[in-house]
Amino acid sequence: MTVTKNKEKLALCGGSPVVSESNADLFHWPVITQEDENAVLAVLRAGTMSGTQITGEFEKEFGAWLGVDFALGTCNGTAALQEAFFACGLGPGDELIVPAMTYWASCTSAAATFGAKVVFADIQRETLCLDPADFEAKITPRTRAVVVVHYAGYPADMDEIMTIAAGHEITVIEDVSHAQGALYKGRMCGSIGHIAGISMMAGKSFAVGEGGMFATSRREYYERALAFGHYERWTASRYSMASYCMQDKKLQAYCGLPVGGVKHRMNQTCSAMGRIQLRYYPARIAEIQKAMNYFWDLLKDVPGIRAHRVQSGSGSTMGGWYMARGLYYAEELDGLSCADFCNAVRAEGVECCNPGANIPLHKHPFYLERGSGGSLPVAERIGEIAFGVPWFKHFDPERIALYAAAFRKVAENHTQILK
């Protein structure tokens, strides 16, 4: 019989929890300073919430940072992705491939608004991103586009995906909602595919409130996105430079209303805040990366759990490390379920440790009714192979070590909770 030292007794079995304080300051986000407040107040005082002049500035700065020729601010990420579907001409009879592990906005308007069929592909066990092999297997003559989600900050395998897509003339839409500022082999996620859709809602790593960004280096796509939901930007004005306005004569004929029948303009309190956030974002996510890498380095030798992170020295990064995850290997812990493992870690005072991530979309009735079901073995096991870890915003080695100790304690003493 193994005798457990008292200090190692799991909290679930009557021991003391490792983390006994909330440490809310370590996790608080976004960082709002007087500069953000002043920028937002200036918009409110000038009454320019509904204009486009500040948004235009934000777009130029954001586009330059991302490395694309055109960025278009939207009211949310869902709208940016909807514009992406319109930009590439998705319609009835077309198919859109998307990983099942994502938020519904990555694909739902493709079916609901444009009448395309959504075809789900599986994810890779280590990256939690689109599996290029399954993407290729799902291609048919009707495939028009693929949405690539850099899931929980992890850059998807863009080299493979771009090569496969090029062979079939498929438009690649990057959903960068989890990975603003993440690098893939030195290149910014969102600048590699043909179009990017980005959420900037308050919970994201790049946060402006409710906001989003459509981005592309193809003028044709940009103009179609403009036409879809930005009726006020057809012609050059004091606020819209001619080079950013509609040049396509066919589209110009529709001037005066948005052809999508929707209004996607970004609230300028958000764009004003976005301009300030962007100035500090690279330094802030560098600190997040330092903190998260430190946390995972402390857990390198712990059985059953592994970091969901890119290899150091690969030129890739996890950006703002949104929705930080760990990977779970039950076989290394005598078959202890991920749910039981997480339960014990939560008892140690780590509230965010829950099994899984998003619920795979392909089993949702909306998609089952549209024939988008099917079997995706890896995505369907998400609750057994992934779990939540603390999303540290600040590098505080002592307190980060405390959280790491909680995970280590449960893994190393897991026999106490084996059923």
Ligand SMILES: Cc1ncc(COP(=O)(O)O)c(C=O)c1O
């Ligand atoms: C992967 C992904 N895509 C798209 C969206 C939609 O963005 P928004 O909520 O800003 O509309 C979100 C999140 O909210 C997301 O997580």
